[in-house]
Amino acid sequence: MAMALRRLRSPTSSLRTPHRLYGTGTTHANTVRRSEQGGPWPGWQVVIGIETHAQLKSREKLFSQTWTPDLNSVPNSRVAPYDAAFPGTLPRLNSSCVNLAIRTAIALQSDIQQRSTFDRKHYFYSDLPAGYQITQRYNPIARGGRLFLPQSNLSVRIEQIQLEQDTGKTISEPRRRNLSIDLNRAGMGLIEIVSKPDMRSSEEAGEYVRTLQAVLRSVAASDGNMEQGSLRCDVNVSVNRQGQAPGTRCEIKNLNSIRFMVAAIGSEVHRQIDMLDSGGFVSHETRGFNEDTGETFPLRSKEEAPDYRYMPDPNLPPILLTADFIASVRNEMPALADEIRERLTLHGLTQQDTDVLMAVDSGNEVDFDGRLNHVAVTYFEEVSKGRNPKTVVNWIIHELLGQLALRKKPFRENPISVEQMSGLIDMVQSGMVTGSSGKLLLRQMLDHPSSEAPSRLAGRLGLLANWGDEFLERLCSQAITDMPEEADAVRRGAPNVINKLLGRVMRSSKGTADPQSIRRTLQKLLSMP
């Protein structure tokens, strides 16, 4: 029954017609969905909308040719006169940022506007050197759209997508009674993605952000890294008694992990329900989240909300996009996550293996200006050429990833080359080394990175299986079975033909077996004197 109800949430369903229109701006739900009885808040409906800011992964900033900073950049080292709002400087739009915004809009099925414009949003703050942020208030680059959440089986509608500038960072140093300003981030390109208030639980909100993060990464628009601040969320939450009109919403700002967002929503819902239950009312306000107490706290009320004095930017011409141009962006888009999943499934990988492999990159696959480099997936596909994909994926997921995790190393710092990994797997598969020796070799290669072939390393460490016995005999028997004519010739007294069999064994041992031992073993098996 729950499934059936949830399916009805699809926006194409006739049940989803607007229940009521609210023009005051203090309530934000325009649809009423039935939520299952016995949820975490029986008798209450929770309504959630999310504004997401994603930093665009572009080489240069949105309006200047300054390189965007990385985590290791020295503060204020990526600042040109424009970024510090020097008099006489003017903005120049970075087309790469427009391109990444269009990709995101395509992936979210948003309606890309043929004409969009830039506006200035004014406020005074130390990390905003111009005294205004350039954004797209009046004519955003894309309107509408949707994001499907598979686990919740819910399609969340997108309100709009807009391009804007990031601000600098203010670092408070209470002990020195100082505020330090770092403008490295000032002027980086952001896209703001605003959802409709379509989510009804913190779980759905969590899935929305995770899914959006995956979409942003799959189109190489942003690395979507919440911990590093390249993805930030503001959440609007309201509650109302089942069957009643939507309540007054509160906005919780600056949530920098999905875990904190889920916790903040839970705490905020409790607060609002308690308030209403005790006969009070919720006031429209902006709140923060205290990560230590797990509670939200008031930042400012609606009355204290600043007047941003929006003004069309008089320097920047409108962005004009033709259908042809949008189509060309679409054609150049990297394979979507779904297409990669499909390809991995064709290799015979399970859903779980695929998930693990795709999660390995966690944003690191996103390179500058729309390039994508799926390190783990590519590594897997290279190593599995001509090998059993299942075996390869086990080695990569269970052994390699596990050992890297133990060493607290991300996958991109994996020192083992595709050739080395391939050789290692082949040695274990062919029985040249035992499985446990293989794992030992892997650890050795991680701890002492070099370009040495695993077979040589195995030889040096004395890990090769004993060539005198059984294993060499198995290789030789196989050669005799594979080459019956040559074997007969040797038996019938043509001793030199044994070299052909020897060559065969050399190849199947990948050159690691000792030729004299092979010759002796072959002679024994062929009952030669």
Added chain:
Amino acid sequence: MTVAVKDNICTKSMPTTCSSAMLRDFRSPFDATVVQLLNDSGATIIGKANCDEFGMGSLNVHSIHGPVVNPHQHPSSALDWPVRERRSAGGSSGGSAAAVAAGMCSAALATDTGGSVRLPASYCGVVGLKPSYGLISRRGIYDHLQRWGVVSFADSLDCVGIIGKDVISASQVLDVLSVFDERDPTAARPLTRERAQELCSEHMAEWASLPSGDFTKLRIGIPQEYFPVSLDSSIVSPFRRVVRALKDRGATVLPVSLPNTSYALSAYYVIASAEASSNLARYDGVQYGLRVPLPPDSVTKSPGEAYSHSRTAGFGAEVKRRILLGTYALTADAFDNYFLQAQRLRQCIRDDFMRVFRVPNPLARSATPNVAGVHVLLHPSAVRTAPFLDEQDGLDAYTQDVLTVPASLAGLPALSLPMAVDAGGDGWPLGVSVVGQWGCEKMILTVGSTIENAERGTVVTSPG
């Protein structure tokens, strides 16, 4: 070529103060595009020229460097400075115009947002050219000359302009500066420039190819709204003389109407102040410029308090007035009635011009030629000669711009050149303005040069 540069145009080797305490010690890390182009052409930059603070003013009296005194004196007199009449050089580019008028340089770079080149040129008796918006880089200030390096006052209006001792010297500077600057997002694209040039040449061919001085086929419009009651009556007779000189060369002179002219001043002050309030938000004493430490008894020690402290000390009264006016015009409650309304009026004013010109607008998608239209407009540059420096009252200063702001709002090229000083006046210079279609600099300079020649031949009779 020797050139003075208005102090709101960035120079690496000299301070760029914008005549403001806020930037008293500011030195730009780069040269404006226009400065770079002048340097590249071998021009000598003789120094920075005084101006109204951030270009806001019509009399060049709002400056930390003090007011600019108009250097003009009648050719027949040779009084020493202390005993001369102290008159305004006009603003905001008073220093640039005065430097040229005093013979310190052959030309000067200036900026024109609502008349800041043409008004001083008129008051000082020199030539002032405000090119089409988007032609000169503002990252210096011209917009028909590109703007990179020009300190913004009101971006949608700011143009880099040229002041010269005559039309030839202004044209020479224009040739150096009129290139495409990709660093200025408001600079016209090369294709638009080409198209404008073609249209201009095509329409000039109708008359400029005739034997020298024969203007049969040149159609000149006199906008009837440009003779307000405030216009000093002594301006009429020299203006008539200029018109007659052009008629004598065969030009057809027609009355035309620009019915929305009376709204131009209000629309201009709303738009320019709104943009100024935005552009001047950056002067907070953090990255550069004046920073006044908070007094020890400061209550909050918040960034907001620190900013207001520095901004209160750094900006002059006129700049503060416009920031407050502009801030109000952009508030949520006033935005529709002030800012948007002013934008609508701006469009009406632009449409007025487009209706009367014979040359189609090169910026418009489709352009039907208007055979009944005129090639250029002709009108007095100002309502009076230079005011005395000590006769000032606030609102009067704003109305000095009444004849210059319409071309600014429409982004059109306008040239002010001196008319011969007439016996009927007070002996101080008066300018006449030639306004053309977007991109028709060559056309207004050609007409201007003819007027210049005719006026040179004028024998000024003695008073009586």
